Amino acid sequence: MADNLLSSIYYPTDLRKLDELQLPQVARELRDFIIDIVSVKEGHLGASLGVVELTIALHYVFKTPDDLLIWDVGHQAYGHKILTGRRENFDTNRQLNGISGFPKRSESEYDAFGVGHSSTSISAALGMAIASNLKGDLNKQHIAVIGDASIASGMAFEGLNHAGVTDANLLVILNDNAIGIDPSVGALKNYLTSVKNGKNPKQNNMIKSLNFDYSGPIDGHDIFAVIKELKRLQKIKGPKFLHIITTKGKGLKQAEEDQVKYHAPGKFDAKSGEIHSKSEENLPPKYQDVFGLTVLDLALKNEKIIGITPAMPSGSSLKFMMEALPNRAFDVGIAEQHAVTLAAGMATQGMIVYCNIYSTFLQRAYDQVIHDVAIQNLPVIFCLDRAGLVGEDGATHHGLYDIAYLRCIPNMIIYAPLNEIALQNILYTAQLGLNNPIAIRYPRGRGVTVDWQSNHLGNNNSIEIGKANCLKTGTITAVLSNGTIGKNVTEALANLNNPNDIAHYDFPFIKPLDEKELHQIFTQFSSIITIEDGAIIGGFGTAILEFASAHNYNIPIKTLGVPDVFIEQGTVTELQQLCKLDVKSLELIFSTK
Structure with a gap:
């Protein structure tokens, strides 16, 4: 058996000493290492497994950290962390006083930009590239790795739109696996699928029309093809765009077959891939399920009720309504601003809209909350999941600021239930005809009442607004x-x-x-x-x-x-x-x- 190569790689300089033919072995070892640690310590699995070859190729070809590498969101950056000085303490990932689960500038010089929310990579990398031009550093490379779910966000398109009229030395790599946390949605997803299937002529390529040097799509798991293309692009100036096709969860059969569950599977058997089952019996409900099942119950009785979520149908449990009433429940993709104004538009037409957004992500649509909802006093029902301290995802994901940033907005009602029964009751009350928008904040995790559903669902009580x-x-x-x-x-x-x-x-x-x-x-x-x-x-x-x-x-x-x-x-x-x-x-x- 060949010597273990990963154990000798502390930094990318060590990786670059290897012969290119040795890199597939490094990829196998890196996948095994990620699987072994995450199976015990938990974390985000599928995204990092899907970009193992790309991660190795990027650090092999480019001179990081001098060349700047930005990961969008950061769910996929475990391999990057392991190859950049954090292999030996990777088992502390997402733990108190351990390393962050996301790229973080204060943690490593290889983490060029801190992330946690999506669709920021192109703008950040473009800012760095323009700065390099201004400083006369014309050979520095700036690489943004973004997924097909993240690139559909408005901010990503704002970055592409600007980059296309610059001479910035920017490389955007689209990691196209047709899934974010849940499957990607929308017309752009359909367009990318047609490109992958060879049904879209190159002359109609929308990325080329934005003045990018477009190449691909190529197999993102063929490490030699990826390295060859990166070396070619390294010599080209100006904005470039590489489209690669990958499989989320690559290398672990179950993670490839159930990509939603294995995004962050909890503890599992590293060899078989089987998730360690946790009995759900005699446990209080998750707050997200109280929301999802209650809204479905209400929607079945009231045809004016609509559900909206920006790319979190599983995380918010709006999936229950999406499955039962697909024409009235919408996953709009990673588009929080659009979600809020879409809800506002529906509210003007008398619809009762439950807009479910994680507390930390509603920050991205603050202008829309004020201008499109509150100023017009539209009774949109904001359901802010993951409010408060959320745990291992850390600073980018805690829902700590919603009270402060919503409390100053005129017309806004803000409610935080004591328990899951109170959550049910306020969800019921909100559809009876409020005269103002309302934000309902509730935490990640479970409530306290095991038999909440049989005792209470369908037997809701209205709540007096403003009562302690x-x-x-x-x-x-x-x-x-x-x-x-x-x-x-x-x-x-x-x-x-x-x-x-x-x-x-x-x-x-x-x-x-x-x-x-x-x-x-x-x-x-x-x-x-x-x-x-x-x-x-x-x-x-x-x-x-x-x-x-x-x-x-x-x-x-x-x-x-x-x-x-x-x-x-x-x-x-x-x-x-x-x-x-x-x-x-x-x-x-x-x-x-």
């Missing part, structure tokens, strides 16, 4: 919680020796606040503690401080939430401990109030 609830009476201090973090408060209070001193109120509505209840609280208690699973600056606690200031209340108010730093990766439990939002930390805070 007293969960526990007390005499001295009032704890005001917002959202599911209230569960930690309840558990912490149950563990105290003097629980009668502290009252607990659930304030699900951040906007409008229950001012009647607040006046009573401020006159009844000696001190107040607020707690939220979101950024402490501008959030729920800030709203309470503003209320106190406006009405000249002077009692002490302590605000608890996520501090003013970017929170990195780790389990949700670890990150709550870091932010002092876990049960034990709250016990200590409440006992020394």
Whole structure:
């Protein structure tokens, strides 16, 4: 058996010492290494397996880190990390104090641009290329690797549109595997399929019409063909575009056959590929499934209900409605801005639109939320999945800012349910005829009620807008919680020796606040503690401080939430401990109030 080559590769300079004929062996070893680690430590699998040959070829041909390599999103960058000095600590990937699951500039000089959201690579690489021209560094290479799902986003086209009228030394590599997290959608996907099948004449090539030197499509798993084409393109100046065809999950049979499940499969057997099953019996539901099943139930009874998601049908569980009512549930691809304004357009025609976007991704459509929805006071129902600390995906994916960035928008209702029953009830209430847009934020993970479906689905109760609830009476201090973090408060209070001193109120509505209840609280208690699973600056606690200031209340108010730093990766439990939002930390805070 040949010597293990990967074990001698610490940096791309080591890779470049190998004979080109040795590279297929490196590819096999790199795939095995990724599979072995991810099978135990978990993470994003399929995307990185699909670009193993491309990753090796890029670092073999180009002089990274002097030549700048930008990965779009970064799900596919595991092989890149392993070849650029992080092989020996790759087992810490996505863990607390470990390496990030995405490219990160502060982590390595080989990570030319930090990513986590899609469709940024072309603009970033073009910016670098223009800067190189201005500095007179005309030989530096700038490479953006982007997938067929990401390139359909508006921002990617903005970058292509600009690049085509420059002399920037830019190479865009389209990694075309016909899937993002879920299968790619839209007319561009159909166009790319026709190009792959040889049905689209070269003279009608839309990329060439944008003034790019287009080549391909070529087999992205033929490492010799990829290297040959990269070497050719290396000598060509100006904007270039290489179209390669790959298979997501390449090298692991199950990952090739079920590309959605093996995007991030959890723990699995490295040899067989079988995912270690986790019993779903007697477990509370995932919040995303509460959303998906509730909206489907409502939609079956009300033909005006529409569902929209930008490329997250599985992650949001809108897939249930898409399967049952395909004409009224839409995956619009990675196009958050379009999703929001599409929802606004539908709302003008009397449709009841549930627009499901992860909290961190709604940031990309902030202008549309303000201009196209709120100014016109259209009752779009924003369902913000993954709100709060989300865990191992880290700083780019935590949904920490939605309260702060939505609270300042006139006409906006903001609601965070205490549990899954409250989520069901607000989803039901929202379709009864609200006069304003509403944002409903709920976390990644599971609720608390195992038999939620048999007990509650189809038997919803409407919620009074702006109403708070007293969960526990007390005499001295009032704890005001917002959202599911209230569960930690309840558990912490149950563990105290003097629980009668502290009252607990659930304030699900951040906007409008229950001012009647607040006046009573401020006159009844000696001190107040607020707690939220979101950024402490501008959030729920800030709203309470503003209320106190406006009405000249002077009692002490302590605000608890996520501090003013970017929170990195780790389990949700670890990150709550870091932010002092876990049960034990709250016990200590409440006992020394």
